[in-house]
Amino acid sequence: MFFYYLRLARISILRHWGLSLLMVTAIALGIGAAMTTVTVNYLMSADPIPSKSHALHTIQLDNWDESNPFKEGLEPPPFLTYRDAKNLLSAKKAQRQTMHTAAKAVIEPLAEEDLPLYVTVRANTADFFTMFETPFVYGGPWQKEVDDNNDLVVVLSEKINERLFAGENSVGKSIKINGDLYKVVGVLANWQPKPRFYHVDKVKAFDDSEDIFLPFTAITRKKINFDDNSYCWGPTTDNWQDYLNSECAWVHFWVEFNSPAEKQQYRDFLNGYVEEQRLYGRFKRPNDNRINTLEQWFKAREVINKDNNMLMAMAFLFLGVCLLNTVGLLLAKFLGKSPEIGLRQALGASKSTLFYQYMVESACIGVMGGLLGLLFTYLGLAGIEVLYGEKMKALVTLDAQLVIFAILLSVAATVIAGLYPTWRACNVAPANQLKSQ
Amino acid sequence: MLESGLIIRALMRNKIGALLIALQIALTMTIMVNAIFMIQDRQQQMARESGINEEDTFYLTNTIFAQDYNIQVGLQTDLNAIRKTPGVVDAIQINAIPLSGGGWSSGLQTEPGEDKDGIGTAIYMVDDHAINALDLELIAGTNFSPSDIGWRLPAQSAWPAKVIITQALANSLFPDNGQSALGKTVYISNNQPMQVIGIIKNLQAPWNGWSGVERSALVPFQMESRSGRYFIRTEPGRRDELMPVIESMLANSDKGRIIRRLSTMEETREQSYRQHNATNKILMTVVSTLTLITAFGIVGLAIFSINRRTKQIGTRRALGATRWQVMRYFMVENFFISAVGITIGIIGTVSLNYWLVNKFNMTPLGFELIALGVVTLVIVGQLAVLYPARKAALISPATATRTV
Structure with a gap:
């Protein structure tokens, strides 16, 4: 079933490619901004001597x-x-x-x-x-x-x-x-x-x-x-x-x-x-x-610059805007599918299967957003190095942990963003939709 | 407006969709206004004048390592040689460079005694060439004379008898009348008197983040130190050509020392405000991307809602609504959504600013910026909805008759 839903998601994403692109880009930009600031702060506060830091x-x-x-x-x-x-x-x-x-x-x-x-x-x-x-x-x-x-x-x-x-x-x-x-x-x-x-x-x-x-x-x-x-x-x-x-x-x-x-x-x-x-x-x-x-x-000793904390707060607000954007667009998209959902329900699809299907679609957008977001993070870090100079070189590298965090963050964010639209889509009354066909 | 009631009733049927855009606009406004405020704040800080000539000046560090080195003679020889170099306007030895981040500060007080409050000021130890070499503007009193200049030995605690201060320092020391500072005696190290013989218009302290950055004092001292800075001003446009000339002249004239860290004042300013510049550029990028995303979000949602209402629009057109009326419907609808968003946004903006003021000691936001944010977001919303609204207006009345 999972692969079938993936196929359906692919068809749906490609059909509204403009909208999908907009959602993926928005998530990617949000993730890119958040991850860039998180990376800098994370590395600034990294433990420089893990074996001894407690002592x-x-x-x-x-x-x-x-x-x-x-x-x-x-x-x-x-x-x-x-x-x-x-x-x-x-x-x-x-x-x-x-x-x-x-x-x-x-x-x-x-x-x-x-x-x-x-x-x-x-x-x-x-x-x-x-x-x-x-x-x-x-x-x-x-x-x-x-x-x-x-x-x-x-x-x-x-x-x-x-x-x-x-x-x-x-x-x-x-x-x-x-x-x-x-x-x-x-x-x-x-x-x-x-x-x-x-x-x-x-x-x-x-x-x-x-x-x-x-x-x-x-x-x-x-x-x-x-x-x-x-x-x-x-x-x-x-x-x-x-x-x-x-x-x-x-x-x-x-x-x-x-x-x-x-x-x-x-x-x-x-x-x-x-x-x-x-x-x-x-x-x-x-x-x-x-x-x-x-x-x-x-x-x-204020090792982490105040500016960095402030920028990180800004970046997460920015991610918030991007997610609101995604919620709105997903809602519009799923509601646009009401006739199709009504038809599937009439043919016997349960609410949970529909929920599963649309969550897979949301997650797909999330993964794509996350991957593109990593690219944006990479560009963002390169930009930081240009802006702050050589001294920051040690602070602008991504490690495996950060990459995993970025992907998880974007998938989690999109799935959360997809919850409400999916729930609304599953609660379409089939009779109304079928009548208007 | 005529259809207001109708539009609002229609909006209420899809509350959540509209609310989402409104929230997005609100957050966008919160971030935008606060970010622009921070950008302005930094730009104002960067625009403050250091008071010195920054275009034609550079400095270097002279570190002596040879054992029996006559520092006093060496300094005079160096300064004479630099001052005589064609193209050089003047040169001094100085203990700290404005904007560089490293320097000396001390407290000055108007009455002697340990229990009296002092005013913190940057201390620049220089000779009588300083006003010319730094290109300062003396607005009252006189410059030091060569006989005022004393030697400051390492770890010495005695101060000279004369001082030149900035206008800002004069105003802080004598709040009633800054001009009256001239000729007065001020005290350093609690009880050592110094007479104010001159007031200069502007000279920033080395620390650009310090609240007293405009407070500086020139003290007539030459330092007997094994590591000293020379500050050199050239004729306009000749700095880059003279830097290597002077470096090699000094390095070759005397092998008992190292000449290092040549730097122009322009580089120093760039370094000094690097963090500010970087933060500003990042904030600019955030604001512009954010506005774009919100605009595209509005476009996307409007197109969707128009697609869903194709039939209704067709029906309205068939019943006699003009294209303009259809367009106007969507623009007014967007205006209502924006209005809700902006109202929430104003609350958000003020709250975020309040938090930032408390957490990062920033100054509170002005009313004009909020007004600017309101106008900008209304315009962005209207522009974003223009294309979908035009698309809606082009729906043919015949659509109403189809697929029924």
């Missing part, structure tokens, strides 16, 4: 001015002061913990004829690599002792290793920055998490990861300059040491927990830490210690 957390403490709160007191500063980060790091109360920030440097040529190379730098402590599961091609993370003993070591990205050492195993070799030689201990494989979860905000969430990774002490010992936002209050500072001891918040601090119990213990530890610091006259505002999951952190 990784960021820490925020409210060390701000008593009378003049940070962000109207709604949110503590996003980063920690250096002294707090340092204290939490040495307390070692979590499974793993790391502090890091962004910096920049120039790699100086070792040979006279080479050119200097400007690089972006992540300055971090040893646990960074294990916590964030950075893949290594050569070597590995530096030893934890390095974070205390000021050894000059470096982990290179694949790109920089390619540039400086032609992609060969460079472990044991050195690079020169600001006159100092840094020994290569590891080379990362291409590591580009999207979003770049360890450092997200409105602007930087989809940037590439850094060129090289240096111990955090390279910053504290003023070997290189940090290059990131710093939020300050309190007395102004005249030298670097003052700055390190100031209330300026600029250090990203991350911890890893293996169980909820550990998280609770850490919360208690943080409360105790803040109490202890109050003895030194700090933390005069009420306790607002935050342990953010990745999800909470992305939300606080």
Whole structure:
């Protein structure tokens, strides 16, 4: 029976080809618009590190001015002061913990004829690599002792290793920055998490990861300059040491927990830490210690642009219009078939067979709309890439899940749109229709 | 109108069909008016002037890496060399670029003291060439003199004694009379005095999304920094030709640094408003496709209802109705449906706008746009029904006599 109904659907669709085309195009456009925005949002909020996302957390403490709160007191500063980060790091109360920030440097040529190379730098402590599961091609993370003993070591990205050492195993070799030689201990494989979860905000969430990774002490010992936002209050500072001891918040601090119990213990530890610091006259505002999951952190840092949410709302309203359009057209079409339906009922077709038949026809239109909709989605994503530029490249690819979702969405939408018209068609009184023949 | 009652009674026989089109029109209107509103909002933001010359200007970053490098001498040598290059109008070192998204801000207050409220402003650290290099319009007071310019060392907290501010900042600091700002003393870092020696018409802060984007201050500082920006203005039309010239001149004159990130102000503006531009284009596409779909939906449904009523139309024609009267029937019918749709649409538009205002901090919608939406949708509806109505008008009276 199913194939017979498919044949009937084909005849019916082809007979009113103009109308069918209109319905299919409308559904396809609706699906295309909705899927384009869904894809961008889906990939923007994709889990960049599925194996670890439940375990990784960021820490925020409210060390701000008593009378003049940070962000109207709604949110503590996003980063920690250096002294707090340092204290939490040495307390070692979590499974793993790391502090890091962004910096920049120039790699100086070792040979006279080479050119200097400007690089972006992540300055971090040893646990960074294990916590964030950075893949290594050569070597590995530096030893934890390095974070205390000021050894000059470096982990290179694949790109920089390619540039400086032609992609060969460079472990044991050195690079020169600001006159100092840094020994290569590891080379990362291409590591580009999207979003770049360890450092997200409105602007930087989809940037590439850094060129090289240096111990955090390279910053504290003023070997290189940090290059990131710093939020300050309190007395102004005249030298670097003052700055390190100031209330300026600029250090990203991350911890890893293996169980909820550990998280609770850490919360208690943080409360105790803040109490202890109050003895030194700090933390005069009420306790607002935050342990953010990745999800909470992305939300606080507005990784998903407001415009995108707004566009997605618009796209779904748009899909709504397209479906209303389809309901109207299907209703007109099925009611136009009243004489035929009356005749079939008179010949013994039950309501359920008729219902089945017209649902098959609706679903056919839905599948066609979905397939064409995928094409429109593809074009829409290509358009987004043109409009937003290279940075969005990682966000405009369709995966199998999205394709299946698109088809299901369009079939479900059309079947729902077809329900009312089909129901009306099945309730045609045969006698009336037969009389007027 | 004569047939109104008749048309409405006929419509009531197929309520659902008519209601569906009405709903579609309502949703279309909701989306259309709100989208156009958002587009306008963004266009207004993009149309604001940065206050500087954007056509003939570019900038670059100078990063020093050599060990014993005399930064102060290097800076003067560079600026002199650039300023002397034929075709260059002027050049400065600057800490931040308008529209670029990265810069410095600070609070200024009219009375000293930690407990006094400050007004946030962008800080541009420049020398006495800034007004010429940026092409700013000084509307009151004077420019800095070369002797006003001080050196700012890394992590220094002392500020210079003079400042030039924008008109918008003057108005915010002295709400009663912005003009009176000239000569007054304002305080930075709570209690360091600076005298306002000049007021410039316009200069935007680096952050285009900031509500105080028109508030900027010029501070007479040259920065002793290992990474600095040079901002260069050329004679009209010579920018593209001079960019590589200056880049290679700087790079070759001194091997202890890297010259990178050459960028024109036009590129900076494009980058800065890329998101706005993209959103606008997407919204435009949505609005136009939506209107088309709704129009075609009206056409399709009208054709169907006409096909079903062929006999009735034939009968009306046979009883003496003119072609125009038949056409008018369908146009008036469409008008009634549109009217219902638009009424629901107005409610929808205002509700969606209300939601957007709450959720995304947008400004509420103006009445004119709603009126524009109403007129547009009535016209679209009438145009869409024109073709089916003409088809109906062409039905021959003889049809009435057939197939009975």
